[in-house]
Amino acid sequence: MRVLVVEDNEDLRFAVAATLRSDGLAVDEAADLSAADEALFVTAYDCVVFDRMLPDGDSLDYVRRLRHDGGTVPVLFLTSLDQIADRVEGFAAGGDDYLVKPFALPELIARVRNLCRRSGSLTPPVHRIAGLEVDTARRQVRRDGVLLVLTPKEFAVLELLATRADQAVPRAQLVEKCWDEMAEPNSNVVDVLVSQLRRKLGDPSPIHTVRGVGYRLATA
Structure with missing residues (x-):
């Protein structure tokens, strides 16, 4: 399964990507929405992990446009915005899951794998x-x-x-x-x-x- 991690904090992006790779996932990285858009254009991902606030905009707005254009890739928002209103807004924009920083890496793996399974047809465990x-x-x-x-x-x-x-x-x-x-x-x-x-x-x-x-x- 292949995952795209979109995070502008280099240290956090490296840690998240390394953790997911250690669990056997293939991981690509992007530091902003422009790079993410290019990656999504050329590669079919099973899940995308988006930081909310990126140098070139709020990923929530990007995901809202993605859904409007028919994009169905599962999305996990990874963010420090922890208010209930922020989470509701994330789901309303088309997000499939929402994980607040700081977070436990094992929980991140479990949530990403759950979304990856959703991206394909249902298969027995x-x-x-x-x-x-x-x-x-x-x-x-x-x-x-x-x-x-x-x-x-x-x-x-x-x-x-x-x-x-x-x-x-x-x-x-x-x-x-x-x-x-x-x-x-x-x-x-x-x-x-x-x-x-x-x-x-x-x-x-x-x-x-x-x-x-x-x-x-x-x-x-």
Whole structure:
């Protein structure tokens, strides 16, 4: 899942982005509304985290225009404006959630993940596929009942394949959803990670290569 963090405070933006990345999310960053607008134009995000007051305006006004133009990406407002009227105004403008500074990073992760799930079709919290159990809520994977230890990025790739079981998922789509803008789309990062993932999942591998396309998680 891919998230855009829009925050002009560099230290806070770095901390939020690093925290979300550590949980396996792909994160892009923007320091103002202009950069956010450009990012949203070229990339389909699962969630956007907006600071309210940015150098070039109030993100609430931006989100209101975004909704008017048909934009549906889930939005979390992250702000020090903590009055009830401020929260009501944020929801009225099209925000989906509102978190007041200071906040606990684990709560931020939980709220962002909740919004990311809303951005796609509803899927079960646990995917059971050919001996695999992918628990998206607990971030755990078992094969034949044995708990596996995966990195956040490995889990992110497996989760995406599990939500599209038996479908060929292109490499470019895996990069778009599981890596941020710093990843090189033509590099072999996906192939290397899938190779590591296959070793951890064991034989026979449920991840099949679809030549010229990408990978598929087989149900049988």
